Amino acid sequence: MPEPPDPATLPEPGQRRSWWLREALAREDDPSPAPPLRGSTECDVAIVGGGYTGMWTAYDLTERAPGTRIVILERDICGGGPSGRNGGFVHGWWDQLPLLVELYGAERALEAARASEQAVQQIGQFCDRHGVDAWFRQDGYLQASASPAQDGSWDRAVRVCRELGVEDRYVPQTAAEVQARCASPRFRAGVLMPGGATVQPALLARGLRRVLLERGVIIHESTDVRGLTPGRTTRLATDHGEVRAEQVVLALNAWAAGWPGFRTRLMTWASYIALTEPIPSRLRELGWTGGEAVTDSRFTIHYFRTTRDDRIAFGAGVGAAGYGGRIGRSFEGDRGAVARAVSGLHHLFPSLADVRIDDAWGGPIDISSDRLPTVGSMHGGRVHFAHGYSGNGVGPSRLTGRILAAIVAGAGDPVARLPIVGARPRRFPPEPFRYVGARLIREALVRKDESEDLGRRPNPLIRLITRIPRLMGYRFGH
Numbered sequence: 001m002p003e004p005p006d007p008a009t010l011p012e013p014g015q016r017r018s019w020w021l022r023e024a025l026a027r028e029d030d031p032s033p034a035p036p037l038r039g040s041t042e043c044d045v046a047i048v049g050g051g052y053t054g055m056w057t058a059y060d061l062t063e064r065a066p067g068t069r070i071v072i073l074e075r076d077i078c079g080g081g082p083s084g085r086n087g088g089f090v091h092g093w094w095d096q097l098p099l100l101v102e103l104y105g106a107e108r109a110l111e112a113a114r115a116s117e118q119a120v121q122q123i124g125q126f127c128d129r130h131g132v133d134a135w136f137r138q139d140g141y142l143q144a145s146a147s148p149a150q151d152g153s154w155d156r157a158v159r160v161c162r163e164l165g166v167e168d169r170y171v172p173q174t175a176a177e178v179q180a181r182c183a184s185p186r187f188r189a190g191v192l193m194p195g196g197a198t199v200q201p202a203l204l205a206r207g208l209r210r211v212l213l214e215r216g217v218i219i220h221e222s223t224d225v226r227g228l229t230p231g232r233t234t235r236l237a238t239d240h241g242e243v244r245a246e247q248v249v250l251a252l253n254a255w256a257a258g259w260p261g262f263r264t265r266l267m268t269w270a271s272y273i274a275l276t277e278p279i280p281s282r283l284r285e286l287g288w289t290g291g292e293a294v295t296d297s298r299f300t301i302h303y304f305r306t307t308r309d310d311r312i313a314f315g316a317g318v319g320a321a322g323y324g325g326r327i328g329r330s331f332e333g334d335r336g337a338v339a340r341a342v343s344g345l346h347h348l349f350p351s352l353a354d355v356r357i358d359d360a361w362g363g364p365i366d367i368s369s370d371r372l373p374t375v376g377s378m379h380g381g382r383v384h385f386a387h388g389y390s391g392n393g394v395g396p397s398r399l400t401g402r403i404l405a406a407i408v409a410g411a412g413d414p415v416a417r418l419p420i421v422g423a424r425p426r427r428f429p430p431e432p433f434r435y436v437g438a439r440l441i442r443e444a445l446v447r448k449d450e451s452e453d454l455g456r457r458p459n460p461l462i463r464l465i466t467r468i469p470r471l472m473g474y475r476f477g478h
C-alpha cells in the first residue's frame with residue numbers, strides 16, 4: 001500500500017453532511033426538518049429511526065394497512081445516518097449462500113437469498129412508481145481479487161450456487177473479463193453478481209421520506225428517543241414529549257449497540273468514503289464506464305463505484321471500533337481513516353494519484369456475529385427490531401422493512417418466516433471486553449489486509465489475532 005497521504009491535505013470529514021445528502025437536500029423544494037415532537041401523542045405504530053429500515057417499514061405498512069397511524073421519530077433528519085451516506089451498493093446474498101446454508105439448510109438459505117435479490121428489484125420498482133430518481137442502475141456487482149491472498153475467496157460461494165442451481169447469480173470472471181470492466185493493474189480474477197445495482201443513497205432515503213409524508217405518515221425529526229417503557233401500550237420518552245403506541249419498531253442500526261437488550265448483540269466499526277473530482281477521461285482509460293459496483297476481496301474491504309458526473313466514490317472499511325454503543329466523533333471525523341481510504345484508491349489505481357479528493361465522510365456499521373441482519377420481537381410481541389447489516393444494508397433493509405411491516409400487520413405473510421426472523425446470532429462479550437476485542441481484532445485485520453496487498457505475509461501474531469473470532473465461533477475474521 002502507498003503511504004497514506006497527509007490527512008491535512010484531504011477534506012476533513014464530519015464538518016458537513018455527505019456529498020450525497022447535500023445533493024439530495026439541494027433538490028428539495030423544502031429541505032427544512034420536520035418539526036420535533038413536543039408534548040404527548042398516540043399512534044398505532046411508532047418507528048424509532050428514520051433510515052431505510054424505519055422508512056421501508058412505514059412504506060410497506062401504508063401499502064398493507066392504509067389508515068394505520070404511523071409516527072417516525074428521528075434524532076437527526078431522515079437519511080442523516082448511514083442511509084444517506086453509504087456507498088450505494090445494492091445486492092442480494094449470493095455471496096453469503098454458504099453461510100446461509102450452514103446456518104439454515106439449503107432450502108431456507110435459497111428462500112432468503114431469493115428474497116434478498118427480490119429486494120433489489122423492489123427498490124428499482126419503488127423509484128419508478130414514485131418518480132424517485134435515485135440513480136438506480138442494475139449494472140452488476142464485481143468482486144475482484146487484488147492480491148494472491150485474495151484469489152478464489154469466492155470459490156465456495158460459486159460452488160454452492162452451482163450445487164443449488166443458481167450459478168447464473170454469482171459468475172466467476174477471468175482476469176481478462178475483470179480488466180474489461182475495470183482495468184486496475186492490481187486486479188486478477190473475480191466474480192460477478194449480475195443482479196447487483198447502485199443507487200445515490202441519499203436520493204433514495206429522501207425520496208422515501210417524501211412519499212411517506214405524502215401518504216400521511218407523521219415524521220418528527222430532531223427527536224431523540226431516550227427510553228422505552230413496555231406495557232399494553234408502549235411509551236417512548238423523547239426530549240420534549242412522549243409517544244404512546246400499540247406497536248413499536250426499533251430501526252436503530254449501529255445505535256442499537258447502546259440500547260438495552262442489544263448491547264451484546266452488536267459491535268460497531270466505522271467505514272469511510274472519499275469522493276474524487278469528476279474524471280470522465282480517466283474512467284474511460286480504465287474502461288470503467290459500465291456502472292458496475294466494484295470491491296476488492298479484503299476483509300476490510302475497499303468498495304468503489306462511479307457517480308453520474310463521473311467521480312469515484314471510494315470506500316474503505318478501515319475506521320475504528322466504538323465503545324459501549326456510543327456513536328461519537330471517531331465515526332464521522334477520523335482523518336486517518338480517510339487517508340487510509342485514499343491510500344487504498346492510490347494502491348488499486350496508481351494512475352489516479354494526482355486526482356483531487358473533493359469530499360470525505362464516514363459513518364457507523366452495525367456488526368453482528370454472523371454478519372447477517374436479524375429481525376425480532378420482544379416485550380410481548382409489541383416491540384420489533386431489525387439490525388446487524390454489517391455494512392451490507394441497502395438491499396437487505398428493503399427486505400427487513402417488508403418483514404417488519406408483515407409482522408406488525410399480523411398478516412401471516414411467508415416473508416415473516418424467513419430464517420433471519422428470530423435468529424439469535426452468538427453474543428459478543430460485555431464491555432469493556434467487547435471494545436478491547438473489537439479494537440484489537442479490527443487493527444489486526446487492517447494490518448493483515450495491508451501486508452497482503454503488498455504481497456507480504458503478515459506476521460504470525462497478526463495472523464493469530466485475525467483468527468480469534470472464528471475460533472470463538474463468530475462468523476468473521478480469517
Ligand SMILES: Cc1cc2nc3c(=O)[nH]c(=O)nc-3n(C[C@H](O)[C@H](O)[C@H](O)COP(=O)(O)OP(=O)(O)OC[C@H]3O[C@@H](n4cnc5c(N)ncnc54)[C@H](O)[C@@H]3O)c2cc1C
Pocket residue numbers: 048049050051052053054073074075076077078079080081082083084085086087088089090091223224225226251252253254255271272273303315361362363364365389390391392393394395396397
Ligand atoms: C460509510 C458507509 C458506507 C456503506 N456502504 C454501504 C453500501 O455500499 N451498501 C450497503 O448495502 N450498505 C452500506 N452501508 C451500510 C448501510 O448504510 C446500512 O446498513 C443501512 O443504511 C442501514 O439502514 P438503517 O435504516 O437500519 O440505519 P440508519 O440509516 O443508520 O438509520 C438509523 C437511524 O436511527 C436514528 N436513531 C438512532 N438512535 C435514535 C434514537 N434514540 N432516537 C431517534 N432516532 C435514533 C439515527 O439517527 C439514524 O438516522 C454503509 C455504511 C456506511 C457507514
